[in-house]
Amino acid sequence: MRLTYGWLKEYVDCHLPPQELSQRLVMAGLEVSAMEETGEEFRDIITGKIVSMRPHSQAEHLQVCTVDIGRETVPIVCGAPNIAAGDLIPVALPGALLPSGTPVEKAEIRGELSVGMLCSAEELGLMDNAYGILQLNKNLKPGTELAEALDFKDTVLELNITPNRGDCLSVIGIAREVAAITGGRFKPPEFTLKEEGEPAGKWTSVQILEPNLCPRYTARIISDVRIKASPLWMQLRLKAAGMRPLSNIVDITNYVMLELGQPLHAFDYNLLTENRIIVRRAQKGERLVSIDGKARTLDDSMLVIADAKKSVALAGIMGGQESEVSDATRHILLESAQFDPLNNRKTAKKLGMGTEASYRYQRYVDPRGTALAADRAAYFMALFGEGKVHPGLADEWPLKQDVAVITLRISHTNKTLGTSLSSKEITTYLTRLQLKTSPVTEDTLHVEIPSYRSDLTREIDLVEEVARLYGYQKINSTLPGRTAPLENPGTLQAPERLARETLTALSFTEIISYSFIDEEALDKLLVPKDDARRRLVRLKNPLSQDWSCMRTTMLPGLLQTVLFNFNRNRYNLKLFEMGRIYLQSSEAAGEESLPQEPNYLAAALTGLREQSVWAAKKEEVDFFDLKGPLETLLEKLRCRNVKFQRADTPCLHPARAASVLVENEPVGYIGELNSQVLEAFDLSKKVIVFEIDFDKVSRLSQKKPARFQPLPKFPPITRDIALVLNKSVQAAHVADTIRAIAPPILKQIQLFDTYTGEQVPPGEKSLAFSLVFQSEDRTLVNSEVNKFMEELVTHLKETVGAILR
């Protein structure tokens, strides 16, 4: 909502400077989003008086005017037909930039000097199709700044009105607020309407077939109007409010809408079949060309204004082109009505139309204001359109609402606000808002709600009004006591926090990528067609194809981030992301079933190992550089029984991939991306990744506190054993084999060396384990350990084909 301060002050006594008023409005909940000075666009445009005129020596249609611009007289060449000596006109001086965008310079026009330019209304950004030079009041002094001469030096306030305050979408609405906030007197517009001729009821009739969608419709008749430009002051106010002046009749409907908040529409009376109005639903498939020239196909949910034959307007949204006011219009049927906000909104959305009228109807228009607005517009049409206003209104008001009365408790008000206001204070605030109050008991008031305040329906709404006028700033802050904690509060996010701490300590950096992916990313990752990750949650209205689905794996975001950093010459990356993936529960589940959103953790590793150490050899990272941090992480999270199993994961290199198991349950995978995936994501370097179901890992981790184990009292015995065996036998399998036959005194098995090469036969490898034996109750003797070691060698030969090296 835009309005000038000068306009506002017509309806309220207010002497605050605009800046201060704006502050007061903000603190009362009317956000002032911008303030501008009007008249800036008329810089270097002044008033001038044409002293004399002579024909241009070289051009037939041009004339050379001698113009008095106050401090001097200058020659100006002009081709307009509507000027004569003695006229007072706007003069743009050299250096001016017209609102239409034309720069003005001192120039020679076909050999005649021209110092400036005489301006039309259009060149000044006023009426679009204005004819000739704008004629100003002859009493003005030449050489006056145009903005000053037009009384257009003002401040525009731009207000963000919240959707509940439809009543503030008008100048008088804001004026009422200003009166309430400042205590200044509210002065509604005063005018006397002169009616003549046959009553409106003889000229037309109104029939409402859908009272729920149109609780009130009034029509006024103004006959024998003359279509011309509206007065300059009105054009300037419309312009400042952001509307385009068109002609007197249309400008008046817009002006009164801005002034009173009631949308109006003027029909060309003669173009309405049988000159009457029917408010009805559109027929399915009915067509209407709206004023903007677009053909609209309607359906039966939409409300239209029709004449005896056809629809002539989309109710409360836009008029039809056929019945539009034109230069040929003689009589006006003026509509002032109330329409259902919801239906209006649905129709406007369906048709993709947003108009000033519809915006107001969606936010509630006061049914008790329709007649006043019709009178006001008719008054202006008589004044500036030379029309004859016929007595009375054709007024249909099938759904009249009673005045609402709300009971307000003083105690409840104070309890909600944390204040101790008296009944008297509260009454003062409500009265300033023009709400009538009457005390019922010591603690209760009856408050009458004016019909324009559709937002006040409950006691709590009045409590807010009291708070607003008292001032939020004046309420003293208090700290409430503690509320008992929930019985089963949600996560405290302790595991998430621990995981982040651990990974960052291991030099990994956290990223947050968008939850949106393109389905194509799954193809690039070679995710099979029947995989659960293909059950995508798809957006109906995505911003782009790249962001059309919710992610079912963390990899796309991670790999895009790797690429983004590669492109900025960052190759040594250790990244991780923790966040949800979104899995559609199943195809069969109902429309309203929500997807699962498990929390996942993924990491990517690229580039050189230990790149910050000056002495290190520059080696590229491999599988184990990421497996290590994952193992550390799982240990920190207190996962027991962690296993890595060779597994086929389509996106990974088959020889360097593993699935990760905790307590024998698969929780994710780790490995090196294969070349096909690297290529699909445009990645030029080796990338190692892991992705785990973090919720599952948290669930499987140890919850019980650690149990203290007494420290060993007796010395350990250590034995190393080096085995040669087939390359395909995994170290973990050998360790398991040892563990399977070990006595309780074997406390630790640790692999400390692996070797392949000349020292062992081809196809074989050497593994060296260190075994630690210890007893809780005695000192071990060598002989018992030796005995086990002998058995072990035999056993390993038989089971895994290992021989001592």
Added chain:
Amino acid sequence: MLSRIHEVSKSIHEELKRANNESSLNELKVKYLGKKGLLTSIRKSLRDLTPEERPAIGVMLNNVISQLESALIDRTAALDREKRLASEVDWVDITLTGRRLPPGHKHPITQTWEEVVQIFMGLGFDVVEGPEVELDYYNFEALNIPKDHPARDMQDTFYITEEVLLRTHTSPVQIRAMEKHPPPISIISPGKVYRCDADITHSPMFHQVEGLKVDKDISLADLKGVLEEFVHQYFGKATKLRFRPSFFPFTEPSAEVDISCVMCSGEGCRVCGQSGWLEILGSGMVDPEVYRFVGYDPEEWTGFAFGMGLERLAMLKYGIDDIRLFFENDHRFLEQF
């Protein structure tokens, strides 16, 4: 005699300073303590003094001699040590960086998240989370935003189906929590939210933290107190707050909260649009209509709710001017936090 001792003592000091090797120390020893040394000859001349003078001057002379002797021993030992070290130790260049893993970095949004949650946990709020893919009912209807209400224009929504959407705020978590737990309740719900909007100040995905406290006799004054405490802990005690009326369908009365500009301390700058104030959160007393949806009795219980964007907090705290930086994940950006 006295002045001679002083003179000798002074020159000993000078020469000790200059003696930085073994031979010069030896020379010094001979010069002063040798058979014909200066101090030795002074001692011999003590005999010429009267018995009354002799003790005091003798003590003084002995002091000078013993000081010189111990200084000579100290300096010799120090020289020895240096010599030994120089021959035995391979010097390291201690300016080289340590052998280490460079630190990783938590995302600035995570850091903000953790900090905000920490503050509210200290104020007695429990942390509760909820789904990001949400029902229209929880995201809008139960928050008193019916279908086709103009208030829906305040939030551009991504839809999955007619009834399923990406939550536009974390408020639905409050509804779910109130459905599950009878009053009193005091929770905050951090999480990702989505709106169909993308430019320098809007991201289609961002993070919010919302809070809710419902108990006996909770008032707007309490809301002010809690938010003031939060702002003071997060932005510092000097930060001023401004509560101004606003409109949210799920609170009544509603308040928008501004803080004094953290860039210019309220003087007026580009960041605060010359106003000196920055809008950081929306809040209000829970609307009785919302209680109706979850079965709380508005006569018995009152409460407040508030919500804020973590990106906004982080941008203000760290001076970040483009919201998209958070989700590009440029390493040069992330490693600054």
